Amino acid sequence: MTKADLVERVYERVGFSKREAAQAVDAVFELMKEALEHGEKVKVAGFGSFVVREKRPRKGRNPQTGEEIEISSRRVLIFKPSPILRRVLNQSGG
Amino acid sequence: MTKRDLVQRLAERLEISQKEAKVIVDTVFEELEEALARGERIEVRGFGSFVVRTQQGHRSRNPRTGEPIDVPPKRFPRFKTGKEMKERINRSAVSRSPNKGEGAP
Numbered sequence: 001m002t003k004a005d006l007v008e009r010v011y012e013r014v015g016f017s018k019r020e021a022a023q024a025v026d027a028v029f030e031l032m033k034e035a036l037e038h039g040e041k042v043k044v045a046g047f048g049s050f051v052v053r054e055k056r057p058r059k060g061r062n063p064q065t066g067e068e069i070e071i072s073s074r075r076v077l078i079f080k081p082s083p084i085l086r087r088v089l090n091q092s093g094g
Numbered sequence: 095m096t097k098r099d100l101v102q103r104l105a106e107r108l109e110i111s112q113k114e115a116k117v118i119v120d121t122v123f124e125e126l127e128e129a130l131a132r133g134e135r136i137e138v139r140g141f142g143s144f145v146v147r148t149q150q151g152h153r154s155r156n157p158r159t160g161e162p163i164d165v166p167p168k169r170f171p172r173f174k175t176g177k178e179m180k181e182r183i184n185r186s187a188v189s190r191s192p193n194k195g196e197g198a199p
Contacts (some may be wrong), residue, residue: 001129001136009125014117024108024118029141031103034097037182047123048171050170069106075147077142079173087147088131089169 003029021085034079097123130171140178147172 003025016043032042036052043049056074081089095103097119105115127142129136136144151167175183 001125001134003138005129006122006138007127010121012116013121014114023103024110025122025190027104027107028100029120029138030127031100031107032095032195033141033179033182036179037185040096042097044100046125047127050173077173077183078144078177079144081171082125085127085130086129086170089171091131 044082046082046084048079048085051078051080052076053078096158133169138176140176142179143174144171144178145174 006025007022008023010016014021014024015078016024021042032050035042036050041049041051048063052075055074058071060069060071061067062069073088101112101115101119104119105109105112108115126136130144130146133146135146146169149168149170152165153162154165155162
């Protein structure tokens with residue numbers, strides 16, 4: 001599934017043009033990106049939450065040369081699925 | 095930001111009603127959920143992608159009684175951050191690093 005499929009569904013359900021539906025889907029993700037880049041947590045009930053975590057710098061090694069390198073501090077985005085989503089995944093297939 | 099905040103911000107940004115914004119947000123997450131339930135991979139360019147991983151079932155033991163039990167296979171979603179998203183969270187980290195602790199919660 002890609003963003004185009006999401007646009008199609010929104011188009012079917014809301015009385016928007018295709019173009020407006022595409023803008024709406026883009027806006028949903030853009031708003032989440034904005035919140036996350038400001039360090040805000042995004043919590044979607046029934047789906048899961050997205051959280052930005054701070055990683056400290058650590059020592060690593062270049063796997064090719066064995067040379068020791070410093071991995072700089074960085075921020076990573078973590079997705080934590082909600083218990084509901086986990087349940088849904090294990091009902092239908094497993 | 096909760097789903098409700100997302101609905102509100104979407105309504106403001108697109109100048110649409112809260113009701114319309116809610117249908118859009120609900121539709122997006124319902125579709126994502128259904129795709130994952132089908133075991134489909136999802137790719138939202140710029141944001142990230144989701145894949146469903148299967149953890150093999152195995153035989154284990156009840157630690158208290160020693161009784162053997164079957165642990166069924168489990169499926170769980172994995173998220174991989176997109177390139178743009180990765181850059182955006184780190185861009186803001188760099189600009190904030192000189193005064194540590196001043197960052198967002």
